[in-house]
Amino acid sequence: MIAVRIEKPEGFEGIEGLVYEDAPDPQPSIGDALVQVRAASFTPTELTWPLFTDRAGHDRAPLIPAHEGSGVVVALGYGAAGVSVGDEVYGLIDGYRDGWAAEYVAIEARSLAPKPTSVDFVEAAAIPQAGLTSWQALFDHGHLESGQTLVVHGAGGGVGSIAVELARWAGAHVIGTGRASARQRVLEVGADDFVDVERDDWGTAVGQVDLVYDAIGGDVLARSPAIVKPGGALVSVMAPPQTDRDDIRTVHFVRDPSGAQLRAITRLVDEGTVRPHVGAVYPLAHAREAFMAKSTEHIPGKVVLTP
Ligand SMILES: NC(=O)c1ccc[n+]([C@@H]2O[C@H](COP(=O)([O-])OP(=O)(O)OC[C@H]3O[C@@H](n4cnc5c(N)ncnc54)[C@H](OP(=O)(O)O)[C@@H]3O)[C@@H](O)[C@H]2O)c1
Known part of the structure; x- marks a missing residue:
């Protein structure tokens, strides 16, 4: 071949x-x-x-x-x-x-x-890759629940776009982040709010949230423990989060193939929830x-x- x-x-x-x-x-x-x-x-x-x-x-x-x-x-x-x-x-x-x-x-x-x-x-x-990575980040590792507030770092990218859709479907309030050029796209995908993480004060603009899902890494990941509420979680697909806080959960993981989870995503695609x-x-x-x-x-x- x-x-x-x-x-x-x-x-x-x-x-x-x-x-x-x-x-x-x-x-x-x-x-x-x-x-x-x-x-x-x-x-x-x-x-x-x-x-x-x-x-x-x-x-x-x-x-x-x-x-x-x-x-x-x-x-x-x-x-x-x-x-x-x-x-x-x-x-x-x-x-x-x-x-x-x-x-x-x-x-x-x-x-x-x-x-x-x-x-x-x-x-x-x-x-599949974006869908399964985000499914596992939000639900298996992030334990996202309806009514919670979530930040998706890199919400204009492949992984982040599907995360926004899955989180909205789960009933979360979603703040998408990225460069300023991603704003319109992130809001169109369905985020409730957008924050430009190239601004120095982005942490203040976000406030305190239940869950941070990071698909950017670097300095954005390094500053993210500060925006997690006590009892909340920071899940990164980029690197292990570094923090002294013992009142939040931190997770770094590599996605797993799963036909079973992909079947659930298939249903969400066919009903128009995930695009x-x-x-x-x-x-x-x-x-x-x-x-x-x-x-x-x-x-x-x-x-x-x-x-
Ligand atoms: N651990 C795992 O299992 C796993 C699985 C899948 C993906 N990943 C990782 O997840 C990351 C995202 O994957 P993807 O397919 O979604 O890539 P992608 O489509 O390139 O998305 C990344 C998004 O983040 C934005 N971004 C990157 N650096 C930024 C910065 N410094 N400030 C603001 N925005 C920034 C990008 O904007 P621009 O395009 O404008 O730069 C883009 O919108 C990759 O690094 C990949 O390695 C990990």
Whole structure:
């Protein structure tokens, strides 16, 4: 098959190492489905993640990036359950396996869910990573409840946009943050308020909240413990929060693939509560340009690749 692969990170965040080339056809292992890829998506920083070995520590380069995508099941490995050949599916792959930037991907069947019927393959590919990361941040780790106030740092991005929608669905009051240029987009996605975190006084503008969900990191994360109410929580997908406070919970986590949670998200997409946020679409052959554009051009939402 044809795939995008990378030997090891080099140059700007590894992006210059991406090569569009022939690769071995993936074989579905026990519990896997083989999916013909219709669309794939990625996180701009994923080439910097420590995923160039498998879980046993063996070098697995060259690897295929793009942890999420959509497509059609064309074969099943022994014991694969919950999907059938011909199903239209989407999903998030274990980051230690080859991803979706290819014509075919072998993925654990339990990581897949039926593609929402209300969106096409390109839109569906934009959902799993952002949807599952935000679902797990808000509900598994943040314990968000109706009536609480939440800050989403980076609310104009792929992860943050879906977080705003999920939190509104859960009955929270949502303050989205980002650069001033993201204001209109964040309010359109559904945030109740927007705060520009490039202003020095952003902490005062936010006030005290029950939960902070951070998808920016750096100085924004460092200043965030101060805006959490006693008994509240700070959840970051960027780095472990640092604080002396013992009256708040702090969590840093890496998202897990989950077909079960993705099924719940499928229902929210089909009822219009969660919408895909596709900022740009590139042919798979132009994956390098796509990674570079998403990393440097402030493209809102997700960038999608089509084989
Ligand atoms: N731990 C996990 O499991 C996990 C899973 C998924 C993603 N992530 C991480 O989450 C982050 C967000 O992912 P994404 O796909 O949503 O990326 P994204 O689409 O680029 O979104 C990031 C958003 O934050 C904004 N932003 C970044 N730095 C900022 C700053 N200093 N001040 C104000 N706004 C800033 C960006 O604005 P501009 O575009 O204008 O810069 C963008 O709107 C990534 O770093 C990724 O590595 C972690």
